[in-house]
Amino acid sequence: MADAMKLYGTVLSAYVSRAKIALNIKGIKYENLEEDLSNKSADLLKYNPVFKKVPVLLHNGKPISESLVIVEYIDDVWKGVPILPQDPYERAIARFLAKFIDEKCIPVIKAVGSNGDEKAIAEACEQLQILENQLKVKGTKFFGGDNIGLVDIAADFIAYWHAIREEAAGIKFFTEDKFPKLTKWADDFVNSEAVKNTLPPREQMLAFYLKFFGKANGM
Numbered sequence: 001m002a003d004a005m006k007l008y009g010t011v012l013s014a015y016v017s018r019a020k021i022a023l024n025i026k027g028i029k030y031e032n033l034e035e036d037l038s039n040k041s042a043d044l045l046k047y048n049p050v051f052k053k054v055p056v057l058l059h060n061g062k063p064i065s066e067s068l069v070i071v072e073y074i075d076d077v078w079k080g081v082p083i084l085p086q087d088p089y090e091r092a093i094a095r096f097l098a099k100f101i102d103e104k105c106i107p108v109i110k111a112v113g114s115n116g117d118e119k120a121i122a123e124a125c126e127q128l129q130i131l132e133n134q135l136k137v138k139g140t141k142f143f144g145g146d147n148i149g150l151v152d153i154a155a156d157f158i159a160y161w162h163a164i165r166e167e168a169a170g171i172k173f174f175t176e177d178k179f180p181k182l183t184k185w186a187d188d189f190v191n192s193e194a195v196k197n198t199l200p201p202r203e204q205m206l207a208f209y210l211k212f213f214g215k216a217n218g219m
């Protein structure tokens with residue numbers, strides 16, 4: 001019997017897309033369950049009582065929470081195209097970079113508001129430069145090599161959401177000029193088969209960020 005797979009998520013979430021990308025890479029079919037985060041379902045509260053957040057993957061009735069944990073779980077259970085490197089040291093480095101993206105890089109990028117605070121922009125650029133250098137040293141299309149891996153998936157916010165956020169805020173620092181490798185990577189990543197159908201519609205995302213920045217009328 002085929003495995004029963006359910007994914008609790010919301011369409012706009014970069015964390016949820018991480019799980020979807022991993023499922024796509026492995027070619028796993030799943031039922032997509034859209035949550036209303038202002039009125040969380042009893043299932044979500046039951047399956048993720050600690051954080052009460054999406055994504056939650058339900059595999060044959062067993063819940064797994066936290067996007068990067070889900071990605072690793074999918075990679076552990078389904079062989080085929082690997083998401084993490086096989087070599088233990090390379091695996092450790094991939095996990096380190098994914099942690100860096102989650103705990104340092106994305107928070108400082110999100111700290112840049114719509115007022116163009118120079119200090120916040122400089123800090124965000126400093127963190128993005130670390131990823132730019134990684135790609136330069138590796139010389140590969142993706143952080144994972146020729147194929148998308150854990151670090152690429154962890155950085156999905158940078159590849160897609162961030163540019164839309166910049167547009168809504170009216171600020172641009174993630175440019176080809178400053179980050180030639182990373183902007184090319186972002187383009188390749190969002191256009192890849194496993195990724196493109198997981199991304200929220202651009203217009204919907206832009207409307208969300210315009211509202212977020214108090215510019216809902218496009219002003």
Ligand SMILES: N[C@@H](CCC(=O)N[C@@H](CS)C(=O)NCC(=O)O)C(=O)O
Pocket residue numbers: 010013014015037052053054055065066067068
């Ligand atoms: N560290 C979590 C973060 C997930 C997260 O922040 N999810 C948001 C949606 S983007 C959420 O469920 N928010 C609901 C809440 O905070 O109550 C992960 O990687 O899965």
